[in-house]
Amino acid sequence: MATEGKAIQADAGVPVKVPFWLDPKKRAIMYQIGVLCMFGLLAWYLISNTLINLEKQAIATGFGFLNKESSFEIGESLISYSAASTYGRALIVGALNTLKVAFVGIVITLILGTILGVARLSSNWLVSKLAAIYIEVMQDIPVLLQLFFWYAIFYESLPSPRQALNPFHGLFLCNRGVIFAVPESHPAHKYMFIAFVIACIGVYVFRRWAKKRQDLTGQALPVFRISMGTIIGLPLIVWLVFGAPTKMDVPELTGFNFKGGTTLSPEFIALLLGLVLYTAAFVAEVVRAGIQSVSKGQREAAMSIALRPTQVLNLVILPQALRVIIPPLTSQMLNLTKNSSLAVAIGFPDFVSVANTTMNQTGQSIEGVALIMAVYLIFSLSTSAFMNWYNKKVKLVER
Amino acid sequence: MEAYVQEKPSEELKPPVTSVGTIGWVKANLFNGWFNSLLTLVTLYLLWEIVPPLFRWAFIDSVWNTTGAVCRDVDGACWSIITTNLRFILFGFYPHDQHWRPLIAILMLCGLLFYSRDRNHWNKYLGYGWIIGLVVMGVLMRGGILGLSGVETSQWGGLPLTLLLSVFGLTAAYPLGVMLALGRQSRMPAIKMLCVVYIELIRGVPLISLLFMGSIIFPLFLPEGITINQILRAQVAIILFTAAYIAEVVRGGLQAMPLGQYEAADSIGLSYFLTMRLIILPQALKIVIPPTVSILISAFKDTSLVVIIALWDLLKTTQSTLSNPEWMGFSREAYIFVAILYFLGCFSMANYSRKLEKELSTEEH
Numbered sequence: 001m002a003t004e005g006k007a008i009q010a011d012a013g014v015p016v017k018v019p020f021w022l023d024p025k026k027r028a029i030m031y032q033i034g035v036l037c038m039f040g041l042l043a044w045y046l047i048s049n050t051l052i053n054l055e056k057q058a059i060a061t062g063f064g065f066l067n068k069e070s071s072f073e074i075g076e077s078l079i080s081y082s083a084a085s086t087y088g089r090a091l092i093v094g095a096l097n098t099l100k101v102a103f104v105g106i107v108i109t110l111i112l113g114t115i116l117g118v119a120r121l122s123s124n125w126l127v128s129k130l131a132a133i134y135i136e137v138m139q140d141i142p143v144l145l146q147l148f149f150w151y152a153i154f155y156e157s158l159p160s161p162r163q164a165l166n167p168f169h170g171l172f173l174c175n176r177g178v179i180f181a182v183p184e185s186h187p188a189h190k191y192m193f194i195a196f197v198i199a200c201i202g203v204y205v206f207r208r209w210a211k212k213r214q215d216l217t218g219q220a221l222p223v224f225r226i227s228m229g230t231i232i233g234l235p236l237i238v239w240l241v242f243g244a245p246t247k248m249d250v251p252e253l254t255g256f257n258f259k260g261g262t263t264l265s266p267e268f269i270a271l272l273l274g275l276v277l278y279t280a281a282f283v284a285e286v287v288r289a290g291i292q293s294v295s296k297g298q299r300e301a302a303m304s305i306a307l308r309p310t311q312v313l314n315l316v317i318l319p320q321a322l323r324v325i326i327p328p329l330t331s332q333m334l335n336l337t338k339n340s341s342l343a344v345a346i347g348f349p350d351f352v353s354v355a356n357t358t359m360n361q362t363g364q365s366i367e368g369v370a371l372i373m374a375v376y377l378i379f380s381l382s383t384s385a386f387m388n389w390y391n392k393k394v395k396l397v398e399r
Numbered sequence: 400m401e402a403y404v405q406e407k408p409s410e411e412l413k414p415p416v417t418s419v420g421t422i423g424w425v426k427a428n429l430f431n432g433w434f435n436s437l438l439t440l441v442t443l444y445l446l447w448e449i450v451p452p453l454f455r456w457a458f459i460d461s462v463w464n465t466t467g468a469v470c471r472d473v474d475g476a477c478w479s480i481i482t483t484n485l486r487f488i489l490f491g492f493y494p495h496d497q498h499w500r501p502l503i504a505i506l507m508l509c510g511l512l513f514y515s516r517d518r519n520h521w522n523k524y525l526g527y528g529w530i531i532g533l534v535v536m537g538v539l540m541r542g543g544i545l546g547l548s549g550v551e552t553s554q555w556g557g558l559p560l561t562l563l564l565s566v567f568g569l570t571a572a573y574p575l576g577v578m579l580a581l582g583r584q585s586r587m588p589a590i591k592m593l594c595v596v597y598i599e600l601i602r603g604v605p606l607i608s609l610l611f612m613g614s615i616i617f618p619l620f621l622p623e624g625i626t627i628n629q630i631l632r633a634q635v636a637i638i639l640f641t642a643a644y645i646a647e648v649v650r651g652g653l654q655a656m657p658l659g660q661y662e663a664a665d666s667i668g669l670s671y672f673l674t675m676r677l678i679i680l681p682q683a684l685k686i687v688i689p690p691t692v693s694i695l696i697s698a699f700k701d702t703s704l705v706v707i708i709a710l711w712d713l714l715k716t717t718q719s720t721l722s723n724p725e726w727m728g729f730s731r732e733a734y735i736f737v738a739i740l741y742f743l744g745c746f747s748m749a750n751y752s753r754k755l756e757k758e759l760s761t762e763e764h
Contacts (some may be wrong), residue, residue, distance in 0.1 A: 140745035152730030
């Protein structure tokens with residue numbers, strides 16, 4: 001209809017007054033005002049209903065509850081927490097637990113997924129078919145069911161702490177979790193960590209310098225070996241300087257429970273296992289698609305100019321494959337983080353689980369759900385911001 | 400000097416036995432190079448360690464039709480938990496003597512889905528068939544007319560509930576998703592912004608938070624005295640969630656449309672509505688059929704989450720069976736059974752999606 005108004009104008013040669021409902025610009029504005037009004041009315045209606053209902057049921061509003069005493073215990077926590085702490089601290093504990101599962105899960109998933117993806121493309125028929133079966137089966141079973149399954153296996157198959165399995169010294173498996181030995185805390189550890197960070201920064205600077213040097217002079221340095229040497233060597237030297245402390249904190253059975261060592265709870269392990277095994281199947285598909293997206297000619301061309309196999313991989317195949325792999329990979333990582341919210345079903349105290357308890361105790365469900373959404377939105381929006389930056393960085397510069 | 404002319408073709412040399420046939424295949428696919436040989440041997444060893452005991456557990460030592468007490472003395476799998484509780488796991492608290500009704504509804508749904516596989520059958524009548532079919536299924540489940548006794552939705556459970564949530568979830572989410580995708584492509588900033596915010600917001604949060612919203616907060620939104628039953632609230636949450644994902648898939652299809660299509664539609668004077676209905680959407684939606692099927696698959700899997708807000712879906716009925724003291728401790732068998740059900744559903748859809756993809760891609764060229 002947009003063109004009609006102009007047509008009249010052109011035919012007559014003199015401007016004809018177009019009625020405002022036929023003018024596309026004015027019409028668009030009207031549509032938008034209409035939609036916004038409807039949206040506003042709906043929002044107003046819902047909010048007013050909610051306010052009336054809240055008042056009737058005498059539910060408090062606002063985030064004041066965050067400063068109140070929570071009076072519930074949380075099974076595992078990265079920071080100090082007790083029932084006397086506030087709801088706010090409880091929620092932070094939950095958020096940290098979510099981050100812990102997400103971080104550990106993502107690292108293991110990436111490794112397992114890459115192995116599976118490469119196995120899927122293996123020239124070995126048996127390995128390739130097994131990887132295909134794994135990918136298909138895992139993708140087609142709901143992740144929640146997998147979580148329940150692993151949790152049940154843990155609970156039903158493993159003995160109580162008294163009869164805990166002890167496959168080798170310092171490791172116990174029982175239905176309270178996996179208990180294993182860790183190095184006893186020693187002042188050296190702090191300095192080793194500092195040395196590690198310094199090594200990482202040093203390697204970063206060194207790599208940039210080496211690249212610039214190669215660009216200028218054409219001489220390549222054994223960058224990989226030097227970097228690995230620094231990253232491993234520097235903390236090792238610090239460790240040796242401190243007299244190489246090797247004392248381990250070995251768990252021991254005392255009464256009904258274990259003393260010493262570190263415990264991974266069955267909830268944590270089941271959650272991790274379910275998320276990793278499920279997401280790895282999707283990651284494997286992403287990796288496979290990425291590798292296949294680099295055409296055979298690229299490898300042949302790289303080999304024909306006498307690049308070594310590692311150079312072919314590092315300079316030709318990977319940069320192109322990663323451009324295809326990274327975007328879907330990040331969305332899989334995000335999926336893993338979002339799926340970690342299913343922890344609430346098996347009782348791992350992640351953010352959703354803690355928020356759920358908070359909602360049940362305070363009755364302030366609107367604030368609780370809003371907090372859950374806000375936390376996950378922060379995760380995903382920051383990831384997509386990173387993705388946009390990355391996409392811009394690796395974008396193909398075409399003629 | 401006499402020239403040498405070969406009058407008969409020389410005898411054909413057969414390829415060596417080791418490079419054709421079974422031996423050749425094994426050599427090329429399992430033992431090419433030392434690394435692959437090692438890999439094959441290690442894999443074979445692992446399979447030998449895992450598969451026979453598993454087979455023995457699942458089939459040879461297993462019991463199929465006993466009580467829980469007998470099961471505890473058996474080494475193998477106790478499939479009795481399934482055979483004894485099958486009807487409860489599949490149909491939940493649906494009245495026992497009326498189980499034929501959900502069964503027929505499920506069979507009808509499977510029949511319709513199976514018939515719809517062939518794209519040659521996709522026409523107006525199939526659409527009517529679906530509408531009639533869904534209504535008949537609803538009547539069968541709900542009852543109350545035609546001499547069927549009424550069954551409250553609170554008694555629905557098990558497989559019918561899972562299927563209901565996913566089928567209705569997708570059918571209602573699809574038009575909503577298309578509208579959102581069109582809104583996101585719109586040139587009107589206010590509408591575009593609303594759609595973008597909605598899509599990004601929903602895609603950024605886990606489904607469980609929406610289910611919480613549906614089950615806890617949604618009743619607060621309604622004026623006093625009006626209540627909506629819990630299944631419907633979960634259904635709304637699933638629809639809102641799935642619609643955002645469909646919108647993104649459809650947007651991919653819309654963006655793949657060349658500009659010429661829009662210009663051609665403009666040049667023959669079609670309005671926006673007609674352009675979309677006649678020109679753009681039929682092409683764009685066709686491109687995105689395969690990714691839409693994968694959304695269907697994940698929607699089907701995601702319905703299992705309603706167990707967290709205590710709806711009696713397939714997973715919840717299974718868990719409830721497991722909490723019965725007689726059957727406590729047989730989670731493996733029960734969960735494997737449910738996993739097989741989900742696997743069959745998802746695998747057939749995934750296979751179908753691959754088939755469609757092949758068909759659609761060959762049609763173009």
